[in-house]
Amino acid sequence: MPPLISATSCWDILSLVFNVMEKKIYILLLLITLGCTTSRAPDKQYDWLAYKQSNPHEYFETRPILGNKLSDRFVELTEDDIADLRLMASGEMSKHLKSNVISVSASNEKFSWFKNEIDSIPSEIQELLLKRVHGWSLVENLGASGTILGLRNDYHYYEKGIVLIDISIFRKTYEERCTYRESTAYQLKENENVSCNYEGSNISFAKTIFYHEAGHLFDNLNPMSTKKMAASNHQLFPFNRRSWVEHDHEKFKTKSKFDDLIPNRNELKYYSADFTTKIPSNKLDENLSGWEKSNFFTLYSMTNPIEDWAESFTHYLISKYHNGKYVVRYKDSLGKTKKYESCTKADCTTKFRLIETYIKNIDLFI
Numbered sequence: 001m002p003p004l005i006s007a008t009s010c011w012d013i014l015s016l017v018f019n020v021m022e023k024k025i026y027i028l029l030l031l032i033t034l035g036c037t038t039s040r041a042p043d044k045q046y047d048w049l050a051y052k053q054s055n056p057h058e059y060f061e062t063r064p065i066l067g068n069k070l071s072d073r074f075v076e077l078t079e080d081d082i083a084d085l086r087l088m089a090s091g092e093m094s095k096h097l098k099s100n101v102i103s104v105s106a107s108n109e110k111f112s113w114f115k116n117e118i119d120s121i122p123s124e125i126q127e128l129l130l131k132r133v134h135g136w137s138l139v140e141n142l143g144a145s146g147t148i149l150g151l152r153n154d155y156h157y158y159e160k161g162i163v164l165i166d167i168s169i170f171r172k173t174y175e176e177r178c179t180y181r182e183s184t185a186y187q188l189k190e191n192e193n194v195s196c197n198y199e200g201s202n203i204s205f206a207k208t209i210f211y212h213e214a215g216h217l218f219d220n221l222n223p224m225s226t227k228k229m230a231a232s233n234h235q236l237f238p239f240n241r242r243s244w245v246e247h248d249h250e251k252f253k254t255k256s257k258f259d260d261l262i263p264n265r266n267e268l269k270y271y272s273a274d275f276t277t278k279i280p281s282n283k284l285d286e287n288l289s290g291w292e293k294s295n296f297f298t299l300y301s302m303t304n305p306i307e308d309w310a311e312s313f314t315h316y317l318i319s320k321y322h323n324g325k326y327v328v329r330y331k332d333s334l335g336k337t338k339k340y341e342s343c344t345k346a347d348c349t350t351k352f353r354l355i356e357t358y359i360k361n362i363d364l365f366i
């Protein structure tokens, strides 16, 4: 049964009482505090999953068949889709997602730009992505560059999905967005800068986020799945055991094989507006030098196994079909710049080969 008053309004009442009575009613305060603690709003993420489990047939999705071309597969999101996204925003995993996300229609001025971007994805990549991407849609106020909505088949599996792109990345280059993302993780001093780019490719961020989100969709049925791995023994899975050791369920963190080399990897928090959670910039050289010696292809792939898979999948496509070479540059406050390059050693070739093997045999898993 839901609480009669929500946790938020409960704390409002509490602070009101505190202000009016000026600390004279400690016992009453204690009682209200206990009431607030025990009547906290239910965890919506939990309720959402429980609802899905108890009403599975409502989630065996049948969506209209869209055009053959990837660019013709624009999806108008339903009210249920948006409701799902808003509920995901309350979950621990997706708390960075804003709950005021809205759908953007095809009449939006930015629509044709995104459609052209998708149309200009190399045909080999389009053909590959169509194996997992049912369609794509545009949203606003997502609080992230993109996300996915999984569509289940009659066997309960997430067979395909919809890639959602936030229009805030409209016309951004990969370098612009990647550089912005790194600036949210580090407490940079004036004139300091961490930039990252796929040199030689001049690729838009819209394309890379499309690949990245599609990569998450490929992960859902992947026998080397990082989804499964987040909750189990990484050594059982060929892709993960190259980089990850074990998952700490209490801290919701996964230990990587490179944590001694990259001492602040576990504290990396992207898109944080809170200065106290940012890593001081004097740790940057050590972190970036450690990253260069690791087998993580990009900086973002260091965050957890799920992002490692999506980033590695993206890196594979950009390296192979766009000739992009991922590099990071750190310019310190004195203007001195140091360059760091993405891994090409044997360990990384193996990760590359695992992705390629899976992609080439994807039809076996559909």
Ligand SMILES: [Zn+2]
Residues within 6 Å of the ligand: 212, 216, 306, 307, 310
């Ligand atoms: Zn991701």
